[in-house]
Amino acid sequence: MDDDRHRQSRLVTDDDGGFDAERAHEESLPIEDGEVIDTDELADHQRYVEDRGIYDERNRVNDLTGREWKYATKSVIDEGYPPDVQHDLRSEHGGQKPPRLCADLIGRFSKAGDTVLDPFAGVGGTLLGASFCEHEGTGLREAIGFERNERWVELYREVLERENEERRARGEPPLAEQELRYGDCADLIEAIDDDSVDLLLTDVPYWHMDELEQTRNEHETRESKLGSFDGTERDGDTDANGDGSGTKAEWLEDMATKFDRFADAVTPEGHVVVFIGDMYREQSYEFLSADLARAIESTAPLTLAANLVWYDPTKDLHVYGYPFSFVPSMVHQNVLVFRVEGE
């Protein structure tokens, strides 16, 4: 290696041997994780992307550069997403997810132009996330959602309309409208071609989620979330979904059957990504994420690749057991990542 090449490929260090970003910047050299890259040295499959690092053209998972990919492998997402994107409207739902968190996950597990499906779409966290990818990511994803509660379908449209009015007023381009289909996902999935979805990103309903969503009282919601998962009556209601998901076992079976069918729609190189919160109830921890992962794996041709933990630092702490019993304050949710099993 000649001297000049040696200069460009070594770490740019200051007098103490630390990385000197300022100097690297002054020398106008692209930097990958502190290392200065000689762009003449890039392989045919590598491309330097200004300010983002090196993109590998063989990347089949996403549009991230090596540097971004490394960051995206972190098993904890420790970000409290601010209550934006018409949060007041969306919070009528009660189980809504931050659209920008969805956009981040979409960016990790799909490429620009890919198709994303959310069979339990609610007020459209996934759909809005897919639209954000056009302006705050590597490009628009086409998203399709299913939702069986008409109110949430209406609300998604209202959210999009208001958000776009505000964006136009700020001189920003509007978010694309995605397709939210009204109906039961078990029926609507039949209209989706096999192997046509690159990413299935969803947030599963609990056994009586519909009722939880309809209460705007946060405290009541939290209390009722701690309700029965063993089929015993709670407020005279054992099966509020009306779909046989009254007990935990029935709920798991229902989810496993649905994901088995959903998996047909996902391409062999695609991913299935599922939000699921664990719960604490009746003095024991319900490891719902583990239970759901095993139930899905045992039925659907999907293999668990990761459990990402979304830690939301903005969540309030509670003191239910104090000072006699340890009761966790649930400030995280799990994000199960499945790969489609090879033929």
Ligand SMILES: C[S@@+](CC[C@H](N)C(=O)[O-])C[C@H]1O[C@@H](n2cnc3c(N)ncnc32)[C@H](O)[C@@H]1O
């Ligand atoms: C946890 S919420 C999803 C919230 C969503 N991530 C958001 O950001 O608004 C689950 C949604 O699934 C819907 N749902 C439950 N069972 C369904 C079914 N069989 N078909 C379609 N939607 C269903 C519920 O009405 C609920 O809105």
